[in-house]
Amino acid sequence: MSDRGDTITITGNVATPPELKRTPAGVPIATFRVASGQRRYDRAAEAWTDAGTNWYTVSVFRSLADHAYRSLQKGDRVILTGRLRLREWDNGTRRGTAIEIDAEAIGHDLLWGTTTFVKDANGATIDAAGARPAPVGDDAWATPGVDGASAGEEIEGAARPMLAAVATGADSSTGGTDAPF
Template sequence: MKDNLTVSGFVATTPRHLTTAEGVSITSFRLASNRRKFDRDKKTWIDAGTNWYSVSTYRDLASNVIGSVRKGDRVLVIGRLRMSEWGDGDRRGVNIDLDADALGHDLRWGTTSFSRTIRSESVESDDPGDPADESDATEGAEADSGTPLDVAAPF
């Protein structure tokens, strides 16, 4: 069973990026998700609290997040929830961590531009319909340059 959670919120801290000794890229940030409810007496929407999450991304997703996401951006995060209790003297609490499988800008709040990332290492796939297997998938772009390919450009 895979427990996935989708959270909409804003990036509350500047994303931090590091690479482990094993070469694994990790990018993390704090995500604030504001709950809203309709106040029938005032006939307006009001804030009903904020849930805070520590979001971690790994490998290619981490590299793309550090190049795309900034503090204050509205995002959608899909990932696995991990909760851990902590205690420090009289203080106790629960950390809520979200290991992201997918992450993107929330287009309800603005626009974004997508650029496909071309990786220098070869990508193998078992799917014969996968564009990574087609020789013309990177036509007109330097496949080993690491520069993004503008997929929105006309053919």
């Protein structure tokens, strides 16, 4: 295996509450375990059966660590992708292989439920004491845009052909002369 590891994508359940720690330099690191089980339909028994569970230790760094810590709970169904690492260990009485993933992206698995995305205001992170900041307000349009304008605010001179076509009733499918794109 290369030094960078192989990329892997899994779905599974968060099996332990995420723990958040910081390096001496202040870089946040979150860790948790994910159980990824496979199920197969047994036609003879006409029932679904478990085909084993793989256990992964997941490490998450920087802002993704803060976001995972604030967003994930034990039992949540997730999909994640990252770098696979196999680490041999020996504690003197037993030996084994730990399967670890350095996650690059994590999200809730929407096949099993819904979630609400809340964008961090100004890249807010968790303070050194581990306190979770209050979520951004319900008005997502109040968040300043990258150009200094408020999100949703009209920018002078910006082209908005789709809205212009809708506002004037012009539509190429109804014989209008202005295309909506």
